[in-house]
Amino acid sequence: MAAATMMRSPALLADAPAAPVAAVERRTSSAVAMRPRRGPHFGEVSEGSFFGQSVKSFGQASGSRSAAKRSVGLNVEAAATFETQTKVALVRIGTRGSPLALAQAYQTRDKLKAAHPELAEEGALEIVIIKTTGDKILSQPLADIGGKGLFTKEIDDALLNGDIDIAVHSMKDVPTYLPEGTILPCNLPREDVRDAFICPNYSSLAELPEGSVVGSASLRRQSQLLHKYPHLKVVNFRGNVQTRLRKLNEGTVQATLLALAGLKRLDMTEHITSILDVDDMLPAIAQGAIGIACRTGDTKMEEYLASLNHEDTRLAISCERAFLAKLDGSCRTPIAGLAQRTEDGCSFRGLVATTDGKEVLETSRKGSFSYDDMIALAQDAGQELISRAGPDFFKW
Template sequence: MQTVLKIGTRASQLAMAQAHEARARLMAAHGLPEEAFEIVPITTTGDRIQNRPLSEAGGKGLFTKELEEALYGLDIDIAVHSSKDMPTETPEGLVLSAFLPREDVRDVFIGRSVKAIADLPQGARLGSSSLRRQALIRRMRPDLEVVMFRGNVQTRLRKLEEGVAEGTMLALAGLRRLGMEHVAGEIMALDIFPPAPGQGAICIESRAADSAVSEMVAAINHADTEHALTCERAFLAALDGSCRTPIAGHAVIADGRIAFKGVILRPDGSEWHEIAAEGDMADAARIGHDAGMEVRGRAGEGFFAGWS
């Protein structure tokens, strides 16, 4: 059968699992066989850089640049992304055209010999490359030595086995999509360890002018996830959020209403400011933006000094 849609994705196991989920949903929505959808793996700059934090190499766009170039070049029709990797501004001519139903947003701790962060010995090394996770870890356990931990899920688990650190943090959603939930130790409570904006959600990016593709992917869009992420991304944008800023945010939709909680932290976890807001889900973007501006005003510009 002729290919109907080319699906671009990063080449990691988790990214491929997410692309397969998108394909399965498209197959079900349109009654088409697997061979109608070609998955095209693409290695991004973010995948190649393993020796330093993304904040030092250029930020979130490092995971999307090559996929977006493939969209511009008509080499793929859609790109499947982890929503938390997406910059708040979408390049001209491209749109986030669908969001899949969200997985669990929580983080998990995985230890070499202990099941919980509280059980780590004084001064133990805990590996993470996320500034949000690093700041939250330091807020919980300022005695721990936080070390940089880059790589995909399998790479991080291997580093753990090799003793690079005594523990690490991963997203529960990714472990579930890989069928690896059994490796999780402590599942972190949301009030103690809030997630990154967009965590647990898969999004689809496509060309704005390609109405046929937009119509196809609209069939698998999950409206509640779209509204929640609209709020979270607006919060990020108001704070000029990137990989250089420890920011957490989570929106929940219920009965047409949206409830949002966000927090900004100093990288060392010594100070933080929290915000909560709610309203009609149709006002998701405004709620997120206003929450970001309010928490920014509370913290003061001095709070952000040295972030970039």
């Protein structure tokens, strides 16, 4: 098992930093920036507090442009980003309310400020928190909830309704077909695509004793893990990063796997035991990538977002999503894929599996690092796996 060892703490969260949150403070003047507090362990993180931002109900938010829009029944809260309540924001940024989602929204905000001087002015940008179906239903595995866009639909609805101007998404959550009336012109530079192994007592998956319980809500991780380590047990393990680390510390499971990108964005890499090589755990489609959507025809937002786009990331993500679209697997089908730039062009690897890990089908392709060639090779890879798998493979 190839793993880049990081660090390992016997008391995983004994000296862990508290989630980067600050107490909510309602003010009529500008919100005050607060340094994230450090604490003894991770607790539940409320959606109404993060990085010292003032949180108001959607109806009170600066930049709410229509009373009618405020009555549509969206479960929306506005987080004012260092601006007064009286100024109408030039750009309202829609996001989920988890600490990771907010970290991605603030990264977007900071890049917009740096690229466009008018957006650096006080009150020009506003964060709007929107609760999605995936956030509301935590007691069931995601595969059992069913449907597409569990973490994006309500945000896209708010975009189409004009309640926000841009929507920040984790690209792995975005369905292969965007809602009519929206476009996604921007991918920020991709973070590390690998998965991290976190365990208080063992340094790698290979060391876990027979019957050890690993927590994961990802069928992709479950299938690959059971394929290599059939003596382990995988249980559903949902919640934000902080919640999962707390459950791990409480002994609910012996180990868990998390996306390295999220841990980096939350500045929580000290909890990593080891990093899994992509040869051992192929990542999710678009893992580590942030996508930003706007309404079709909103030329001003398109202009803002185009200035932030990272083209290599966009091409790699497009390739992976073309592979996913070709397979058209259900939410119960473990699928993984990774496109990377190489010295010679593009390298792509794809995988489909059964949830029990007993059958894993892999393929790979190489080609030029250009949009048309990358889409073609991804579709060809997908068709190969469809042919090899047979008609019943995707009916899980």
